[in-house]
Amino acid sequence: MRYLASSEMAEDRKDAAPGARTGFFAKVKRGLFMTHTEILEKLGTAVKESLGIDESVLASLEEALLSADVGADTADALTRSVRSRAGASRRQDVEALKELLLEEIEKVIASAPRPGPRADVPLFVTFLVGVNGSGKTTTTAKLAAREKAAGRAVLLAAADTFRAGAIEQLQTWADRLGVPLVRHREGADPSAVLFDALSAAKARGVATLFVDTAGRLHTKKNLMEELAKMRRIAAREVPGAPHETLLVLDATTGINGLEQARRFVEAAGATGVVLTKLDGSARGGIVLAIYRELKLPVLYVGVGESADDLVPFEPSEYAKALLGDDVAH
Amino acid sequence: MFESLGDRIQGVFKELRGEGHLTDFHIETAFREIRLSLLEADVALPVVKQFTEKIREKAVGAKVAQQLSPAQEITRIVRDELRALLGGENATLDLQGKPAVIALVGLQGSGKTTSAAKLARLLKTRGRYPLVVAADLARPAAVQQLVTLGRQIGVPVFEPGKRTDPVEVAREGLREARQTGRDTLIVDTAGRLHIDEELMAQVRAITAAVEPQEVLFVADAMTGQDAVKSAAGFAAALPLTGIVLTKTDGDARGGAALSVVATTGKPIKFVGVGEKPEDFEAFHPDRMASRILGLGDVMTLIEKVEATVDADSARKLAAKTATGEFTLEDLKEQLASMKKMGPLESLIDLLPKGGAMKALKGPQSVDERALVRTTAMIDSMTPDERRHPQILNGSRKKRVAAGSGTSVAEINRLLKQYQQMRRLMRTARKGVRGLDLSRLVLPGGRGS
Ligand SMILES: Nc1nc2c(ncn2[C@@H]2O[C@H](COP(=O)(O)OP(=O)(O)OP(=O)(O)O)[C@@H](O)[C@H]2O)c(=O)[nH]1
Ligand SMILES: Nc1nc2c(ncn2[C@@H]2O[C@H](COP(=O)(O)OP(=O)(O)OP(=O)(O)O)[C@@H](O)[C@H]2O)c(=O)[nH]1
Ligand SMILES: [Mg+2]
Ligand SMILES: [Mg+2]
Numbered sequence: 001m002r003y004l005a006s007s008e009m010a011e012d013r014k015d016a017a018p019g020a021r022t023g024f025f026a027k028v029k030r031g032l033f034m035t036h037t038e039i040l041e042k043l044g045t046a047v048k049e050s051l052g053i054d055e056s057v058l059a060s061l062e063e064a065l066l067s068a069d070v071g072a073d074t075a076d077a078l079t080r081s082v083r084s085r086a087g088a089s090r091r092q093d094v095e096a097l098k099e100l101l102l103e104e105i106e107k108v109i110a111s112a113p114r115p116g117p118r119a120d121v122p123l124f125v126t127f128l129v130g131v132n133g134s135g136k137t138t139t140t141a142k143l144a145a146r147e148k149a150a151g152r153a154v155l156l157a158a159a160d161t162f163r164a165g166a167i168e169q170l171q172t173w174a175d176r177l178g179v180p181l182v183r184h185r186e187g188a189d190p191s192a193v194l195f196d197a198l199s200a201a202k203a204r205g206v207a208t209l210f211v212d213t214a215g216r217l218h219t220k221k222n223l224m225e226e227l228a229k230m231r232r233i234a235a236r237e238v239p240g241a242p243h244e245t246l247l248v249l250d251a252t253t254g255i256n257g258l259e260q261a262r263r264f265v266e267a268a269g270a271t272g273v274v275l276t277k278l279d280g281s282a283r284g285g286i287v288l289a290i291y292r293e294l295k296l297p298v299l300y301v302g303v304g305e306s307a308d309d310l311v312p313f314e315p316s317e318y319a320k321a322l323l324g325d326d327v328a329h
Numbered sequence: 330m331f332e333s334l335g336d337r338i339q340g341v342f343k344e345l346r347g348e349g350h351l352t353d354f355h356i357e358t359a360f361r362e363i364r365l366s367l368l369e370a371d372v373a374l375p376v377v378k379q380f381t382e383k384i385r386e387k388a389v390g391a392k393v394a395q396q397l398s399p400a401q402e403i404t405r406i407v408r409d410e411l412r413a414l415l416g417g418e419n420a421t422l423d424l425q426g427k428p429a430v431i432a433l434v435g436l437q438g439s440g441k442t443t444s445a446a447k448l449a450r451l452l453k454t455r456g457r458y459p460l461v462v463a464a465d466l467a468r469p470a471a472v473q474q475l476v477t478l479g480r481q482i483g484v485p486v487f488e489p490g491k492r493t494d495p496v497e498v499a500r501e502g503l504r505e506a507r508q509t510g511r512d513t514l515i516v517d518t519a520g521r522l523h524i525d526e527e528l529m530a531q532v533r534a535i536t537a538a539v540e541p542q543e544v545l546f547v548a549d550a551m552t553g554q555d556a557v558k559s560a561a562g563f564a565a566a567l568p569l570t571g572i573v574l575t576k577t578d579g580d581a582r583g584g585a586a587l588s589v590v591a592t593t594g595k596p597i598k599f600v601g602v603g604e605k606p607e608d609f610e611a612f613h614p615d616r617m618a619s620r621i622l623g624l625g626d627v628m629t630l631i632e633k634v635e636a637t638v639d640a641d642s643a644r645k646l647a648a649k650t651a652t653g654e655f656t657l658e659d660l661k662e663q664l665a666s667m668k669k670m671g672p673l674e675s676l677i678d679l680l681p682k683g684g685a686m687k688a689l690k691g692p693q694s695v696d697e698r699a700l701v702r703t704t705a706m707i708d709s710m711t712p713d714e715r716r717h718p719q720i721l722n723g724s725r726k727k728r729v730a731a732g733s734g735t736s737v738a739e740i741n742r743l744l745k746q747y748q749q750m751r752r753l754m755r756t757a758r759k760g761v762r763g764l765d766l767s768r769l770v771l772p773g774g775r776g777s
Contacts, residue, residue: 165474254553
């Protein structure tokens with residue numbers, strides 16, 4: 001039922017796989033330059049000083065995880081798992097610690113369902129939702145670029161009719177990418193834009209419709225209700241739509257990201273996360289908490305402001321990036 | 330989800346009652362809780378460490394002779410220190426220049442353009458004549474965004490036209506302001522990462538060209554641990570003079586405020602409280618300190634409540650709290666008056682998360698239904714039960730549940746929250762100097 005892992009996505013996966021260290025790491029490298037080995041260095045020192053993986057090392061580990069925004073609960077849970085496994089292990093060096101931690105992080109990520117193949121429907125509808133300024137409009141453009149490159153006919157819906165300049169922003173992207181856009185006036189009803197876009201998509205035989213929605217804080221009940229209404233309209237016009245609802249989450253977000261995800265799942269039926277701005281120094285560790293608590297998978301990461309700065313999420317690469325471990329060293 | 334610091338520390342010191350002094354062990358335990366509480370509020374780790382070291386010194390010094398309980402004493406120290414660190418109440422703008430120049434800088438999507446418009450509007454209402462410069466040539470339609478906002482607020486916007494260099498645009502904007510007699514120039518810049526050397530050099534060139542009196546770092550209140558790195562990056566590159574903290578209208582605890590202030594040493598001058606141009610306020614360290622500690626945005630709440638609830642019942646209630654006799658009956662009255670206050674959502678967002686007011690919160694969000702259910706439960710109790718909830722045993726609870734169409738579990742939750750609320754009120758009443766927290770959930774005329 002997922003948008004991911006269609007054939008060209010599988011290509012990307014290959015790119016990002018060990019050996020061909022392009023994709024993910026090449027893109028997040030700028031950020032890694034800053035945090036490069038920071039965490040592991042700290043842990044290495046801790047291990048050396050205490051001659052093994054003892055409580056002080058585990059305390060450093062927990063701190064390192066907290067510094068990556070995984071949140072207190074997740075940091076605690078990961079540290080516990082590492083503690084019990086390290087106790088049973090003969091190897092007490094930093095490499096062993098790193099391996100254990102990477103495995104535990106990957107386990108957390110594996111606890112959510114892996115995205116399956118893209119639903120085989122004539123018209124695939126994706127909503128992009130999230131709080132203000134997280135990167136929805138830019139991600140809409142990036143996804144459209146991918147779809148177009150995959151040879152599918154794309155349509156965009158400018159359903160953010162609220163924010164000043166939002167329609168023009170998406171229009172600029174649409175022009176750049178050479179994809180059509182359905183728009184109304186600023187201040188128009190977003191549901192009306194959606195309705196028109198769905199009709200146009202059906203009439204033109206478009207394969208993929210991306211719906212850019214206005215940023216909204218998850219605490220604003222009316223605005224969340226508006227998303228629910230848009231979902232109902234989509235479902236009425238196209239069976240099964242929206243097929244994907246992507247929560248666009250800024251990697252700099254702290255603990256609040258978990259609450260955001262919870263509410264966007266509840267009210268807007270979010271099916272996956274796009275973690276943006278991972279080209280900065282933030283690691284977006286809150287997605288681990290989101291995996292643990294909500295089993296909501298990350299599907300893509302945003303690594304820049306250009307149309308091609310979007311890469312499929314790669315759990316093991318992400319786990320390393322979280323630790324600041326530059327595998328390409 | 331979050332425990333307030335007050336709750337946490339109260340817990341630590343439960344067994345300590347009557348001991349009258351703090352041992353090192355107790356202080357250590359309390360500090361673990363403080364540390365966790367700050368981390369849960371998204372205060373960055375290095376700042377947490379720095380901060381706890383500072384209050385540790387004070388706590389050790391203050392362990393003798395206090396009217397307060399140990400828990401209250403420590404909570405008070407933490408809060409006072411936090412308030413002090415967050416800075417003075419009246420951080421003002423330097424508007425000396427002719428024109429006064431203000432530049433807004435920050436990460437992508439933090440709220441610079443919106444804040445530029447908000448600031449322009451605010452200054453306009455204060456009788457100034459701002460010109461806003463659209464010096465973001467990178468983001469698609471950034472100029473259009475500002476032009477639209479300018480139209481909304483009735484402030485002219487200097488557009489780049491055919492120019493492609495933001496430095497030149499800023500310089501030309503300054504010239505335009507001088508020529509047209511505008512007394513304030515607000516420069517909106519493109520979002521950039523602090524680790525992007527090229528773009529950091531560009532923003533340095535922009536500020537060098539217009540020599541602003543104010544360089545404001547626009548930071549998102551939902552930021553986590555990264556706040557320290559980004560703020561440090563911008564502070565190293567630019568002569569920052571202050572901070573605008575945006576998107577505080579959500580439910581983030583806002584620890585980023587502390588991280589950014591501690592890192593840059595600059596005060597927060599404004600906070601964004603919504604998407605509209607008028608959603609912009611002066612910064613109140615008191616409120617932010619309470620919020621970070623999970624004590625709720627008490628002052629804002631009080632102001633809102635004051636406007637709507639009659640002072641009489643308020644005073645009655647305040648008196649009851651003062652004597653610690655806050656009963657379920659009083660809670661019901663509270664709920665009734667809350668209903669009068671209109672959109673509950675905005676009010677409840679100001680309250681401590683997961684704290685005393687959870688009774689009013691449905692699983693997803695506050696709605697009238699939660700109020701109705703709570704009221705129904707209390708209505709189904711006998712007067713005796715309302716005054717002495719401890720007599721509610723299993724069979725009584727079953728009766729109340731049946732009578733109100735709720736469940737025993739819900740009754741239990743209500744009772745637990747009622748207890749928490751009482752405790753919080755008691756702590757609050759005595760716990761904080763200078764701010765009468767007994768009005769936490771209470772309406773009350775100022776000075777009553
Ligand atoms: N560095 C970086 N910047 C990004 C990324 N994704 C988006 N941005 C930038 O973040 C800013 C906000 O992006 P938008 O796409 O407008 O965000 P939005 O969620 O649509 O914002 P609203 O509609 O206002 O809620 C823009 O300056 C984007 O260029 C990313 O992956 N990396
Ligand atoms: N809820 C809320 N939204 C805000 C606030 N301030 C800004 N926003 C929203 O945040 C989003 C991003 O704001 P912008 O002003 O475009 O951010 P920016 O920093 O100029 O973004 P770039 O120029 O792309 O770097 C928009 O949707 C704004 O409406 C605020 O205080 N509260
Ligand atoms: Mg947008
Ligand atoms: Mg902008």
